[in-house]
Amino acid sequence: MKPNRRNFRRLSAWAGAALALAVVFQFSSRAQAALGDDVAEVAVDQARMQASLQVWRSGNYAIHELTSPSGIKVRHFVGDSGKVFAVSWSGGWRPNLRDIMGAHYDRFIAATRGKRVARGVARIELPGMVVVMGGHQRAFYGHVYLTDLVPAGFLPEEIR
Amino acid sequence: MVDAPATTDPNTIGLIVDPGPQCVGYTNGLFATVTLCEPGTTTCQTIDHVLVDTGSVGVRVLESELTLALPAVTNPSGLPVAECTPFVDGTAWGPVRIADVMLGGESAANLPIQLIGEKTHSMPGSCAGSAITDFETLAANGILGVGLHVQDCGDACALPLPTGANPSLYYTCASSQSCVVAAVPLSQQVTHPVAAFPVDNNGTIIKLPNIDSSGAPSVPGVLTFGIGTQANNGLGSATVFTLEGLEFVTTTFPVGGTPYTSYLDSGSNGLFFLDAATANLKQCSAHGLSSFYCPDLETSLSATVSSANAASATIAFSVASAAQLDASHFAFNNLAGPMPGFPTDKSVPGFDWGLPFFFGRTVYTAIEGQSTPAAAVSPYFAF
Numbered sequence: 001m002k003p004n005r006r007n008f009r010r011l012s013a014w015a016g017a018a019l020a021l022a023v024v025f026q027f028s029s030r031a032q033a034a035l036g037d038d039v040a041e042v043a044v045d046q047a048r049m050q051a052s053l054q055v056w057r058s059g060n061y062a063i064h065e066l067t068s069p070s071g072i073k074v075r076h077f078v079g080d081s082g083k084v085f086a087v088s089w090s091g092g093w094r095p096n097l098r099d100i101m102g103a104h105y106d107r108f109i110a111a112t113r114g115k116r117v118a119r120g121v122a123r124i125e126l127p128g129m130v131v132v133m134g135g136h137q138r139a140f141y142g143h144v145y146l147t148d149l150v151p152a153g154f155l156p157e158e159i160r
Numbered sequence: 161m162v163d164a165p166a167t168t169d170p171n172t173i174g175l176i177v178d179p180g181p182q183c184v185g186y187t188n189g190l191f192a193t194v195t196l197c198e199p200g201t202t203t204c205q206t207i208d209h210v211l212v213d214t215g216s217v218g219v220r221v222l223e224s225e226l227t228l229a230l231p232a233v234t235n236p237s238g239l240p241v242a243e244c245t246p247f248v249d250g251t252a253w254g255p256v257r258i259a260d261v262m263l264g265g266e267s268a269a270n271l272p273i274q275l276i277g278e279k280t281h282s283m284p285g286s287c288a289g290s291a292i293t294d295f296e297t298l299a300a301n302g303i304l305g306v307g308l309h310v311q312d313c314g315d316a317c318a319l320p321l322p323t324g325a326n327p328s329l330y331y332t333c334a335s336s337q338s339c340v341v342a343a344v345p346l347s348q349q350v351t352h353p354v355a356a357f358p359v360d361n362n363g364t365i366i367k368l369p370n371i372d373s374s375g376a377p378s379v380p381g382v383l384t385f386g387i388g389t390q391a392n393n394g395l396g397s398a399t400v401f402t403l404e405g406l407e408f409v410t411t412t413f414p415v416g417g418t419p420y421t422s423y424l425d426s427g428s429n430g431l432f433f434l435d436a437a438t439a440n441l442k443q444c445s446a447h448g449l450s451s452f453y454c455p456d457l458e459t460s461l462s463a464t465v466s467s468a469n470a471a472s473a474t475i476a477f478s479v480a481s482a483a484q485l486d487a488s489h490f491a492f493n494n495l496a497g498p499m500p501g502f503p504t505d506k507s508v509p510g511f512d513w514g515l516p517f518f519f520g521r522t523v524y525t526a527i528e529g530q531s532t533p534a535a536a537v538s539p540y541f542a543f
Contacts, residue, residue: 049324050323050324051324068324068325069323069324069325070316070324070325070326070327072327088501090508092316092327093246093316093327093329094246094289096286096288096328097288097289098285098286098288099288105288108290109290109291112249112250112290113290113297118249118428118429118430118432118451118452118497119188119189119248119249119427119428119429119514120215120248120249120425120427120428120429120430120432120512120514121248121249121428121430121432121451121497121499121500121512122248122249122451122500123450123451123500125450132500132501133248133249133500133501134248134432134499134500134501134508134509134512135248135509136215136216136248136307136407136423136425136427136428136512137215137216137217137246137247137305137307137309137312138309138314138406138407139405139407139408139423139509140246140248141501141508141509142500142501143501157503159501160508
């Protein structure tokens with residue numbers, strides 16, 4: 001038997017197909033502080049997660065950090081426009097990605113469909129949006145940001 | 161594609177790194193063959209190419225592969241239980257069932273396992289993440305989670321939902337279309353099959369041979385059950401690494417340099433560490449390979465793995481270009497990529513020692529709460 005296919009080649013073609021599909025999935029609206037929403041919605045998230053809230057400023061943006069009773073930390077990065085331009089998470093379990101990504105969730109899902117290149121890490125780049133995820137059972141982390149909403153001079157490394 | 165080789169000792173099973181089931185072309189996938197039986201019967205089914213994963217806990221098989229009638233785990237009202245199981249690259253959905261699980265000469269009776277699929281219950285909208293519900297999305301016939309814990313979730317998933325502390329992995333289903341999050345006791349959660357063995361139940365050992373830097377078409381290995389319980393599973397000269405937060409060791413890179421939070425995970429198909437700038441390695445530019453490094457020349461590196469019990473080991477490893485791997489090979493000890501989200505604070509690990517780390521080593525995974533001959537309290541890794 002001579003294998004002539006490798007998973008990541010086959011799958012890179014799928015990723016391309018998924019990008020085209022993304023157009024079909026239009027944004028849905030949700031009542032929480034997801035990516036691209038107003039900072040006022042963080043309170044909705046806080047109530048839903050029964051989380052404690054800490055807020056601090058870093059340069060030209062603010063960080064709203066929610067800590068849930070299950071120990072998951074979710075940080076919302078908020079620019080001067082009052083929009084959430086990035087969200088990061090860490091903890092024993094992954095927070096609900098639909099809640100984290102809001103209107104952008106469906107196109108994230110469309111882009112990941114069938115995409116299994118690296119096992120154990122994930123980096124998904126979409127037009128205007130980057131998602132990175134890692135970890136394993138009982139230890140998850142990741143972040144997502146909208147490239148068009150990040151403040152001037154912001155570096156992805158500042159998302160923590 | 162061949163099945164994992166047979167072994168003779170009853171507390172061992174064969175492993176194989178090969179292109180995966182249906183020659184899907186899985187790179188650095190470590191597979192075993194698992195036998196499931198209807199509880200208390202000799203009606204059994206053997207499932208090959210189940211991914212061996214020290215980063216998760218419990219037996220999961222594709223619902224589409226299963227020919228057995230396995231009873232459902234049910235809540236006190238008789239409603240069947242299902243699970244929404246997060247993995248890094250997707251979320252596995254499907255019912256929780258009871259099976260007798262046979263691994264070599266050992267068996268775990270009445271073990272809660274997960275079937276992956278939507279045949280019984282549709283994946284509810286509240287179960288978020290990229291769906292793993294079929295062969296296409298799993299690229300394996302199942303997952304054999306032989307990680308550090310007894311249950312996949314543990315106490316948190318048994319907590320009452322209104323507290324907000326339950327991570328919402330488990331569901332109960334009133335019908336195929338209506339599954340809702342539920343608290344599920346430990347005894348009904350998907351459980352480590354080895355922890356449920358009557359003997360040799362305190363951990364596992366993965367042994368894989370060294371391979372050449374050009375990789376190999378397939379590599380056989382052995383999974384042994386028990387640590388220090390039989391003549392064939394002693395710790396020997398292995399160093400025991402206790403774990404911070406029950407999960408992590410410290411990796412210092414380069415040797416004498418910066419310490420990073422890190423972990424071992426046979427289910428990660430590469431060494432994922434740092435970022436291109438910090439590691440001084442070129443990231444692949446080819447479409448579909450951006451998760452990997454592509455140095456012009458194979459690059460030799462070393463790091464120190466250590467833990468709070470003063471254990472320490474120097475790890476020499478190398479990174480080859482993911483774009484130049486031999487197309488007829490599916491096992492590589494030098495496939496690596498950047499750690500997503502690095503650099504950041506300590507909540508993002510610096511190193512994921514994936515399958516390439518396991519070649520040429522004997523790696524022990526001791527299960528939380530079980531006693532072993534080591535002075536250290538489980539869970540731990542040793543190698």
